[in-house]
Amino acid sequence: MSSEDSNSASMLNGHVQYAKGYAQEVIGNATGSQEWQESGKSATQAGIDEMKTANQQKISEPAASGFGGRVEELAGKAAGCEGMEAEGKERQEKV
Incomplete structure (x- = not known):
């Protein structure tokens, strides 16, 4: 979330978080690293949650x-x- 306003969810930040998590999970799957897989899943879910919140707040556009x-x-x-x-x-x- 933005350091300027931690109470505001951002659709763009959510997408970035989702993409980051997806990449981590892919790396984890390719290398067999359970830690990377779990980290990726967590980051992906955090991105989804932020996008949902931003959509509800209608401030993210x-x-x-x-x-x-x-x-x-x-x-x-x-x-x-x-x-x-x-x-x-x-x-x-x-x-």
Whole structure:
């Protein structure tokens, strides 16, 4: 969560946390590391929880930005997160 406002969930931060957890879990699966697998599962769930909270708060929508939207779209594609990809496209269209 943001250091500026720890009470506000962020959709973008949730996506980043989810992607980080997914990557950790993949590494854990590839190496057979139970510790990495568990850490990845935990981080993925934390990301999902933050995205749910941000959606409920309706404060998480980032400002319209073509560049930021493109980054979010590409990150969504890389992480396999269709929601993040769609949000990135939407942000680009608002500009």
